Amino acid sequence: MVPADLRFTKEHEWVRVEGDEAVVGITEFAAHQLGDVVFVELPAVGRTLAQHATFGVVESVKAVSDLFAPVSGDVVAANDALGGQPELVNSDPYGEGWMLRVKLADAAQVDGLLDAAAYEQLTAEA
Amino acid sequence: MTDSPAPAPQPTPLLDRHEALGAKIVDFAGWLMPIQYAGILEEHRATRSAAGLFDLSHMGELVVEGPEAGAALAAALVTDPPSLALGRAHYSMICGEDGGLLDDLIVYRLGPDRFMVVANASNARTVSDALVHRLDGFKAVLDDRSLATGLVAVQGPRSMAILRPLADIDPAAIHYYGIAEGSVAGVPAMVARTGYTGEDGFEVFVDVARVHEVWDALYAAGQPHGLVAVGLGARDTLRLEAGMPLYGNELDRATNPYEASLGRVVKLGKPGPFVGREALEQVARDGTARRLVGLVLRDRGIARHGYPVLVDGVAAGTVTSGTMSPTLGKAIAMAYVPTPQAEIGTMVAVEIRGASVPAEVVPLPFYKRPS
Numbered sequence: 168m169v170p171a172d173l174r175f176t177k178e179h180e181w182v183r184v185e186g187d188e189a190v191v192g193i194t195e196f197a198a199h200q201l202g203d204v205v206f207v208e209l210p211a212v213g214r215t216l217a218q219h220a221t222f223g224v225v226e227s228v229k230a231v232s233d234l235f236a237p238v239s240g241d242v243v244a245a246n247d248a249l250g251g252q253p254e255l256v257n258s259d260p261y262g263e264g265w266m267l268r269v270k271l272a273d274a275a276q277v278d279g280l281l282d283a284a285a286y287e288q289l290t291a292e293a
Numbered sequence: 294m295t296d297s298p299a300p301a302p303q304p305t306p307l308l309d310r311h312e313a314l315g316a317k318i319v320d321f322a323g324w325l326m327p328i329q330y331a332g333i334l335e336e337h338r339a340t341r342s343a344a345g346l347f348d349l350s351h352m353g354e355l356v357v358e359g360p361e362a363g364a365a366l367a368a369a370l371v372t373d374p375p376s377l378a379l380g381r382a383h384y385s386m387i388c389g390e391d392g393g394l395l396d397d398l399i400v401y402r403l404g405p406d407r408f409m410v411v412a413n414a415s416n417a418r419t420v421s422d423a424l425v426h427r428l429d430g431f432k433a434v435l436d437d438r439s440l441a442t443g444l445v446a447v448q449g450p451r452s453m454a455i456l457r458p459l460a461d462i463d464p465a466a467i468h469y470y471g472i473a474e475g476s477v478a479g480v481p482a483m484v485a486r487t488g489y490t491g492e493d494g495f496e497v498f499v500d501v502a503r504v505h506e507v508w509d510a511l512y513a514a515g516q517p518h519g520l521v522a523v524g525l526g527a528r529d530t531l532r533l534e535a536g537m538p539l540y541g542n543e544l545d546r547a548t549n550p551y552e553a554s555l556g557r558v559v560k561l562g563k564p565g566p567f568v569g570r571e572a573l574e575q576v577a578r579d580g581t582a583r584r585l586v587g588l589v590l591r592d593r594g595i596a597r598h599g600y601p602v603l604v605d606g607v608a609a610g611t612v613t614s615g616t617m618s619p620t621l622g623k624a625i626a627m628a629y630v631p632t633p634q635a636e637i638g639t640m641v642a643v644e645i646r647g648a649s650v651p652a653e654v655v656p657l658p659f660y661k662r663p664s
Binding site: 202203205206208224226227228229231250 | 328329332333334335337526529530593594595597616617619624646
């Protein structure tokens with residue numbers, strides 16, 4: 168089950184809107200597909216993300232995967248804990264494994280993302 | 294233009310066992326093989342701390358037999374198989390006339406006139422064809438036993454305790470890089486003390502029709518010891534920590550043994566000609582422009598296969614394998630660097646997504662088991 172209050176991308180990022188900010192991470196499905204995450208590279212606070220552009224990299228033991236910005240906006244926080252504990256992405260992808268907090272440039276972008284039901288359907292077909 | 298369709302991959306004879314254990318299955322070198330079960334890190338750590346069970350039925354087993362089998366292999370490979378005592382094995386390589394590597398191998402002496410050459414799955418056909426060609430004129434024949442042979446490895450500090458009660462021979466009496474005939478779980482087997490993990494362990498060669506009996510018995514016997522099934526993913530991280538090359542990454546047709554820092558394996562002192570001798574003698578005389586080394590990254594990032602190695606900011610080498618070492622907690626890699634940079638302690642850099650990450654040349658292996 169994916170959390171009902173989140174929005175999702177086809178590339179398996181999630182977004183949780185909190186006021187005029189969005190918290191961003193990758194889904195449990197993505198974390199499971201990647202396997203054990205051993206390295207996460209995130210943008211610096213203050214960087215401006217463009218929706219759909221790559222914002223970082225997540226690496227498992229075997230694979231390197233790009234992270235795609237689900238929304239546009241300035242990075243207001245990055246999860247520094249992932250530097251020392253990248254495995255949080257596997258163990259708690261929707262909680263302690265969060266990646267970025269972004270100041271939303273255009274809140275309407277969120278409405279264009281998948282809701283939980285649509286995302287579950289996407290992963291069921293995968 | 295038409296593409297000939299790729300042949301359907303060969304399922305490992307243990308495919309149903311892997312599926313029952315929840316493995317992710319991939320097409321590897323034309324075989325359907327398990328890449329991982331619970332997870333690469335867990336499988337890796339279990340092999341280092343307890344034991345791992347590996348299905349290696351995809352490997353190529355080529356039996357060379359006849360009164361001139363040893364002489365034929367000495368002429369075909371870079372090593373000197375006739376110097377092997379009965380029941381012993383050595384690491385070897387097969388090269389082209391130009392000294393380039395066709396494959397790396399283990400050669401086991403099974404009898405006075407009987408040897409087994411174990412080749413990588415991806416090269417088994419190439420090696421088999423080359424050996425058949427090179428055996429011509431010798432009183433020796435090759436029997437490709439690859440599809441008839443199942444191979445299961447148990448590796449790790451508990452492997453002896455797991456195998457011993459199941460075998461009718463004493464595994465402790467088998468030397469490192471030795472092989473003995475006996476039975477395991479009642480199945481006639483050849484038990485070799487070889488592996489690709491850096492741990493003590495055994496490889497059990499059996500008739501493919503009975504390999505599931507051996508797998509099941511080892512799996513069950515291993516449970517109280519903490520044994521887990523290990524896929525190709527952790528096999529790769531284990532061998533990388535142990536500093537062992539992988540054909541296709543560190544080794545290929547355009548690479549000679551001296552570049553791969555494996556010159557010690559080439560027996561130029563053995564009598565008689567062998568394929569590649571002239572080219573390899575010249576390389577041994579002249580030296581090589583590049584060398585395979587171990588690297589540890591000194592800043593954040595993971596070096597991966599194909600990433601450039603930078604010397605003074607200029608691309609001068611290539612990473613062949615790299616990962617975050619589960620045992621050491623450091624990003625480790627093997628890479629080709631210009632020979633002047635191959636000295637231990639030299640600082641180079643790896644280009645990772647446009648950034649230059651410092652890396653130090655370190656001795657191989659990265660990991661050595663506590664003795």
